[in-house]
Amino acid sequence: MPAIIDESKPLHKRGDDDRWQSPQYKWSFSKPLAIPPIKGPSGSFVDPVTGEKFSYYEVHIKEFKQEIYPGKLTTFVGYDGISPGPTFKMNVGERSVVRFVNEANTPSSIHLHGSPSRPPFDGWAEDTIAKGNYKDYVWPNVGARTLWYHDHAMHVTAVNAFYGQAGFYILQDPVKEAALNLPNGKYDVPLSIVDRIYRTNGELVSPAGEDDSYWGDVIHVNGVPWPYLEVEPRKYRFRICDMSLSRSYKMSIQTKSNVKVPYHVIATDAGYVQTPIPTSEMVLGIGERYEIVVDFASYAGQNLTMRNPRDFSKNEDFALTNQIMQFRVAKSLSSTGGNGNLPSQLTTLEYPPNPNRVDRTFKFERTNGQWKINGVGFAEASKRVLAKPAYGNVEVWRLENSSGGWAHPIHIHLIDFKVLSRSSSRGVQAYENGYKDVVQLLENESVTVLARFQPWKGEYMFHCHNLIHEDDDMMASFDVANTKANAANGDIFSNPMNPQFRDKPFTGSPSLSEIEGEILPYWAGLKVYEGFN
Structure with a gap:
């Protein structure tokens, strides 16, 4: 954890909604939404027997500084030194080997949330990466959906995730995406929502030692407090994830006169719903992901606000926690690709038979x-x-x-x-x-x-x-x-603490020949996910 001047816990007192715990933030809706960069592979390998494609990625967990309050730097710890971490965009059926190198002071364990990973690669809380070590995670990439990867180390998950160890991991089915003709490219936008508290020197108030809940008063989307996004008067796809420690949201998008904008839910945590579901408000719990399509065509020239009501659940309210971000709708559009009517059916879901009992x-x-x-x-x-x-x-x-x-x-x-x-x-x-x-x-x-x-x-x-x-x-x-x-x-993958797959000392990044001639063939040879599609 980064050094913080004062580790005393924030005071959690229900009271006036206009209060601040952090220094008052005066720049809401003045900074653009940041879009995390796409993480690219360092090498790939195709198993000559099974035809499985494996790609290698390397991510370094390290401290970095970022300006949140003007003229003050805040210490974070993130994947590749950014928060949220880089976004992975993977095609279904292609395996990934992701080497996480821990350069931070706390142990780490990485969970690909929403993936049916084998136990040694699922982020078991005790299966940690010590400082100076690395661990290879092998992930199957099955089922188009929005996932997120985040820390899962025992008793320090909150601290690690709070300081920045979280990011998006998107599984795509190119054939299905083309057939559905949904908004894509710059019209497909991931949104991570996090609340934090700051000190007067610009540093964060750590959740270390908190044993109830952590209620921040500064809402961030993709790492930026109350950002704005310039949108065209057309359909957009948003992949929304609550990455907060304790705060849930009841999310709506509203006009200046507080009229709620209708939108459609097209996917839940685990992928597409059968048919687009209309709503104008949804509860977003920590870790939940929803994909929604919003049509801004009727709001050209207007500013819309993504909002969160006061007095929802047991969340602590502060001066601006009823606002999340702003959409600035332009008067013209540059592309109509993926802007047609939503399909009447997105997929076919088959559920297990209900045994009509509680087990x-x-x-x-x-x-x-x-x-x-x-x-x-x-x-x-x-x-x-x-x-x-x-x-x-x-x-x-x-x-x-x-x-x-x-x-x-x-x-x-x-x-x-x-x-x-x-x-x-x-x-x-x-x-x-x-x-x-x-x-x-x-x-x-x-x-x-x-x-x-x-x-x-x-x-x-x-x-x-x-x-x-x-x-x-x-x-x-x-x-x-x-x-x-x-x-x-079971088998060698049933024990999440199998020593064969634990962390190892990091001595430097491998060369392309090592990646494609040794590392990926080794993992392919273990048949971790053979036949699983």
């Missing part, structure tokens, strides 16, 4: 000052395996938040699930009707989710994605096929 119940609660799942925390290694689903089995899990004091966005690794029910009056929202990997439990809510436990055997995590809660131990595991008790049920 397991998990209660997310605070016990004796610690965040637990069914009374167990992740640090309790001998107790933390709370489920052992048989491989390929369909199960219904009930996720319960019986507290009136906190919301819990729940993320289950490995699987995509369908939200079947929600106990509160809001029920399952129409825009949630697709495959997901995070579900938002507001206060006193429970939900049931349906999933098939495949395609891999082994141990995976599930947890609250309020990263303060996760670090203070609201995380457990499930072991598909009970491989921990019986190793013969």
Whole structure:
């Protein structure tokens, strides 16, 4: 973690909405939205037997300085020294080998959120990269969707993610994209939303030591506080992800007279919904991703604001936390490509059969000052395996938040699930009707989710994605096929802590001949994802 002058915790007091914790930020809607650069490969290899294509990438986790308040530099730690990190754009079916090199002071573990990765490459919280070391992550890239990659190191995830270790990872199906003719290129825009607190010297107030929730008063989109985006009067596709530590949003886009702009949801966490879903407002929990299409054609010459209501859930409100970013709609457009009518059908979703029973119940609660799942925390290694689903089995899990004091966005690794029910009056929202990997439990809510436990055997995590809660131990595991008790049920990839795949000392970047002649053929030869498409 970067050196901070004062590590005292911010004061969290509900009160006047016009207050600031940070120095007052006077430049909202004055800086343009930043678009993270696309990460390119350093080499590639095609397996001559299977035809699988493998591409090699190298990412360095390192400290950098950025000006947020004029004339003051803020210390961040990001992937390749930027935050958000570079965006990966991958074609489905092509494997990636991503070498993460840790040059920071805290250990790291990288989770590709939304990917059915094998356990050693899923970002197991104890499988960390020490400073000066590297680890290769092998990812399958199956199923077009918007993912994000972020830190997952045990008990320091909040600090690492807060200081900048997060970024977009987009899986594309070029054939399907061409057939759907959705907005693309510069009209396809990723939006990461994060809240932070600053000190008078421009440095950040760290979440280290926080054990409740972290409520920032400066809202960033793609690393810029309250930016603006110049758009043309046409359709745009936005890939939105809440990358905050604790804050959820109830996002809408509004005119100057507070009229909500209609838009369509075209994808959830795990990819396309069946048909475009109209809405004008949605709840966005931490880790959730939604892809929306907004048509600005009726708003030429106007400024629109992406907003977040006050008094939503238990979020702390501050002077400008009811605003997220601004859209400045031009009066003319330069291209009509991807600007046609939305398809009436985007995909066909097939769900597992509903067994009409609840197989397991998990209660997310605070016990004796610690965040637990069914009374167990992740640090309790001998107790933390709370489920052992048989491989390929369909199960219904009930996720319960019986507290009136906190919301819990729940993320289950490995699987995509369908939200079947929600106990509160809001029920399952129409825009949630697709495959997901995070579900938002507001206060006193429970939900049931349906999933098939495949395609891999082994141990995976599930947890609250309020990263303060996760670090203070609201995380457990499930072991598909009970491989921990019986190793013969799995293979070399079932154990997330297999020493063969742990971090190693970094001695320098490999040459192209080493990448294409040694590293990629080695991973191809292990058949990590052979036949998985």
